[in-house]
Amino acid sequence: MTAPRILIIGGGLAGTCLAWRLHERGVPFMIVDRDEPGTSSKIAAGLVTPITGMRMNLSWRYDTLHPEAVVFYRHLESVLGSSFYHDLPIVKLLRDQWSADRWQKRREQPDFKPYFKDTQNPLVDENIFSAPFGGFEMQHSGWLDSATFLAASRAYFIERGCWQTGESDGSLVWRGETFTHAVFCIGWEAARHAWFDWVPFGSARGTVLQVKADTGGETRIINRGCWLLPRADGTLRAGPTYELSFDDASTPSPAAIEDLETKLQSLLKQPYEILDSQTAVRPIIPRKHALIGFHPGKPNIGFINGLGSKGVLRAPWVGRQFVEHLLDAKPIEPDMDLAGNF
Known part of the structure; x- marks a missing residue:
């Protein structure tokens, strides 16, 4: 051979x-x-999120995929002399009463218990973030740069x-x-x-914003309708949008920006400034x-x-x-x- x-x-x-x-x-x-x-x-x-989506399901095979991914990226950080994988809690703020009721059922299921932490309320500074329905903090989560x-x-x-x-x-x-x-x-x-x-094939065009806002020194990823990811330079990334389209991969649509701004306004009580936007297409195989x-x-x-x-x-x-x-x-x-x- x-x-x-x-x-x-x-x-x-x-x-x-x-x-x-x-x-x-x-x-x-x-x-x-x-x-x-x-x-x-x-x-x-x-x-990298163990509990995912509006229905708050466990991510597919997370107990297998997450440990392997962490070992893989950590090893390559040492090989490459670089830092790119970050363990970080993700705060999921619930959007409505339906989500709050669903979470009360989810949190009692044994397979969910390793992936969230019971924390005292309020979860976040409610002068900065809107959290009328509460939420939870995920653990064994993070992000890859x-x-x-x-x-x-x-x-x-x-x-x-x-x-x-x-x-x-x-x-x-x-x-x-x-x-x-x-x-x-x-x-x-x-x-x-x-x-x-x-x-x-299908495809989803997604837009991510670079945003400047006062989040009171919050270092965790915050999610309510959209996520906010703090960066080392003091800015935040916010996203994503989800548009079923193959076209104009590099250009965010006005509707996408408007949708994301609506979500930001429902999450943040403080003013923010959009510094930049990026758009790309992700493949979907149903x-x-x-x-x-x-x-x-x-x-x-x-x-x-x-x-x-x-x-x-x-x-x-x-x-x-x-x-x-x-x-x-x-x-x-x-x-x-x-x-x-x-």
């Missing part, structure tokens, strides 16, 4: 985590990426000659070098590729937590996609699953296997 040599098409979160998993196993690879500034991986908040993680990884791989700027169509020959496999990790743009037009594997008609063409809003949490695990399938013939779980779906 020919020793594997992998062309990774796309250097976002999925492609970079795949590269590190291959690096761990000593498998040669080349990342080819267009190196655009406004990708969803680079502007994502990178939140994905832009810093990706930039540090890129520099490391460039130094070792395995990261290049460019655009590949999936050919197994790249600038005179031959590879055994090409793996597409290009997010929502895979929907435009003829090899994957049978995958039922009813999938991820979709990985090899094209059913092209066994040398791989695919990692559909990690969604939990990409920071899932990418280290998904990357390992893909590599173990490639190198060790470990089966991909049927629900996530590209070749066996649709």
Whole structure:
């Protein structure tokens, strides 16, 4: 059998985590990426939350994915001499009485108990934040500074000659070098590729704001309708919006900004100033937590996609699953296997 040599098409979160998993196993690879500034991986908040969504469900396989992700990112911080993963409590302020009633039921369920902390009220400074229905503080939560993680990884791989700027169509020959496999990790743009037009892609355009506001020195992530993430420079990131659209990936719509401002006004009692905005498109593959594997008609063409809003949490695990399938013939779980779906 020919020793594997992998062309990774796309250097976002999925492609970079795949590269590190291959690096761990000593498998040669080349990342080819267009190196655009406004990708969803680079502007994502990178939140890692055990209790998620309006219905306050436990995040899928959190007890498995979270420990693996933390070990993965912490190890790479030491390798890269950089800091990008931050353990941080997330305060969930409830939006209405329905949410408050639902939380009273959730908090009594044994599988929820490890992931929240009983704290004295008020949870937040109610001169700054609106919290008429109370809330709770999550633990075993945090965020990944994905832009810093990706930039540090890129520099490391460039130094070792395995990261290049460019655009590949999936050919197994790249600038005179031959590879055994090409793996597409290009997010929502895979929907435009003829090899994957049978995958039922959707997409969500999301906008994140950079905001200046007096939050009384609050260092936790605060969420009520939208989240506020404190940054080291004293500003905050606020978001996201959610628009089902493939179009104008880099331009926030007026409706998106208006929606986010409405949410900020319901959260903050203090004035704020919008300093900047960023917009990008995230892929959605309905009813999938991820979709990985090899094209059913092209066994040398791989695919990692559909990690969604939990990409920071899932990418280290998904990357390992893909590599173990490639190198060790470990089966991909049927629900996530590209070749066996649709």
